[in-house]
Amino acid sequence: MTTVEFRTAGALEDAEKWTAHNYHPLPVVVASGEGAWVTDVDGRRYLDCLAGYSALNFGHRHPGLIAAAHAQLDRITLTSRAFVHDRFAEFCQGLAELCGKDLVLPMNTGAEAVETAIKVARKWGYRVKGVPDGQAEIIVAAGNFHGRTTTIVSFSTDPDAHADFGPYTPGFVVVPYGDPAALAAAITPNTVAVLLEPIQGEAGVLVPPAGYFGEVRELCTLQNVLLIADEIQSGLGRTGRTFAIEHENVTPDMYVLGKALGGGIVPVSAVAADRDVLGVLKPGEHGSTFGGNPLACAVGAEVVSLLRTGEFQERSAALGERLISGLEALIGEGVVAVRGRGLWAGVDIDPALMTGRQACERLAARGILAKDTHGSTIRLAPPLVITEADLDHALTEFAAVLAGN
Numbered sequence: 446m447t448t449v450e451f452r453t454a455g456a457l458e459d460a461e462k463w464t465a466h467n468y469h470p471l472p473v474v475v476a477s478g479e480g481a482w483v484t485d486v487d488g489r490r491y492l493d494c495l496a497g498y499s500a501l502n503f504g505h506r507h508p509g510l511i512a513a514a515h516a517q518l519d520r521i522t523l524t525s526r527a528f529v530h531d532r533f534a535e536f537c538q539g540l541a542e543l544c545g546k547d548l549v550l551p552m553n554t555g556a557e558a559v560e561t562a563i564k565v566a567r568k569w570g571y572r573v574k575g576v577p578d579g580q581a582e583i584i585v586a587a588g589n590f591h592g593r594t595t596t597i598v599s600f601s602t603d604p605d606a607h608a609d610f611g612p613y614t615p616g617f618v619v620v621p622y623g624d625p626a627a628l629a630a631a632i633t634p635n636t637v638a639v640l641l642e643p644i645q646g647e648a649g650v651l652v653p654p655a656g657y658f659g660e661v662r663e664l665c666t667l668q669n670v671l672l673i674a675d676e677i678q679s680g681l682g683r684t685g686r687t688f689a690i691e692h693e694n695v696t697p698d699m700y701v702l703g704k705a706l707g708g709g710i711v712p713v714s715a716v717a718a719d720r721d722v723l724g725v726l727k728p729g730e731h732g733s734t735f736g737g738n739p740l741a742c743a744v745g746a747e748v749v750s751l752l753r754t755g756e757f758q759e760r761s762a763a764l765g766e767r768l769i770s771g772l773e774a775l776i777g778e779g780v781v782a783v784r785g786r787g788l789w790a791g792v793d794i795d796p797a798l799m800t801g802r803q804a805c806e807r808l809a810a811r812g813i814l815a816k817d818t819h820g821s822t823i824r825l826a827p828p829l830v831i832t833e834a835d836l837d838h839a840l841t842e843f844a845a846v847l848a849g850n
């Protein structure tokens with residue numbers, strides 16, 4: 446082993462020794478990044494085709510985002526919400542307008558934003574819809590992924606996420622994803638919300654049948670139920686539109702956002718809804734020390750400005766077609782199925798050939814970072830700033846791995 450390789454080995458050993466084993470990372474130790482590329486501690490370069498599970502939609506260290514963060518670091522970074530700071534309204538207005546909603550409530554992580562949406566929906570149910578106290582029900586989909594808090598894992602159908610973490614929070618009803626009849630049958634007078642991912646990311650980039658969200662919207666409107674779209678992974682340009690649910694010509698009552706909202710720099714999440722929904726919260730009922738802090742708002746406001754141009758959505762749509770058609774060309778060559786929208790693909794590989802994990806290890810050895818999910822599915826979600834040439838390079842390397850090279 447050379448001295449150089451020793452750095453990766455040592456860093457992996459230390460991480461293994463000193464941390465809880467809640468992840469099973471690929472053996473790559475990243476030291477720096479720029480655009481769609483990262484460099485490890487031994488100087489090897491990798492094309493990042495995961496992009497922090499869509500948190501890096503604008504790439505590593507996007508110059509505009511870094512400049513916004515630097516400028517804010519030199520002014521003020523944290524005030525708490527006990528006071529108002531001068532970046533708060535700017536960010537919230539920009540995001541509310543991007544969402545076409547009256548109000549925004551900023552938080553930090555995705556799971557916190559989902560928890561916020563759940564609390565708001567329950568309170569709306571009691572105070573606006575008139576559901577008896579403590580009886581509110583929220584309908585979710587099998588295969589969902591909304592985060593890791595005890596309430597959220599209570600309604601996860603993934604045994605790894607769910608088992609051993611009870612007692613579970615009641616008030617959730619699970620129905621199959623993509624089945625409007627099952628959803629209709631599950632709605633009761635106590636249903637306050639339907640919480641869905643417009644595309645299920647962790648489940649393997651599952652795109653629901655065309656028309657599904659239109660029917661969900663109609664049911665929710667008819668039954669006075671809030672439609673909550675968890676766009677944490679699917680939103681902010683990833684699918685070729687600002688929001689994935691736009692592909693269905695549907696407007697939810699509440700958007701839940703995270704990941705790319707922080708520009709890959711700071712954790713920023715938010716819910717956005719109209720006043721009749723988000724206005725149910727009163728002082729003291731919900732909060733977060735770091736939610737909506739000046740640094741987060743400065744970066745978030747710049748993210749909103751980038752999205753306002755439409756440039757990233759267009760790139761994602763155009764390059765996404767190239768990605769999906771490139772992957773579809775590999776069907777029969779080791780690929781069994783391809784799903785996706787924009788620069789986001791779930792690729793099922795032939796389990797007889799190799800596991801998803803093995804494929805990702807072999808891709809990493811060839812300088813491409815991607816992540817497996819559920820056995821033989823690989824998720825590809827490169828930064829939206831990736832070039833055509835780099836995308837083609839990723840496809841070539843993917844084909845080489847499948848061919849056993």
Ligand SMILES: Cc1ncc(COP(=O)(O)O)c(C=O)c1O
Binds near residue numbers: 677703
């Ligand atoms: C759709 C969706 N919702 C919620 C979350 C949770 O976000 P966080 O990890 O920031 O809590 C994720 C994270 O992968 C997600 O993909």
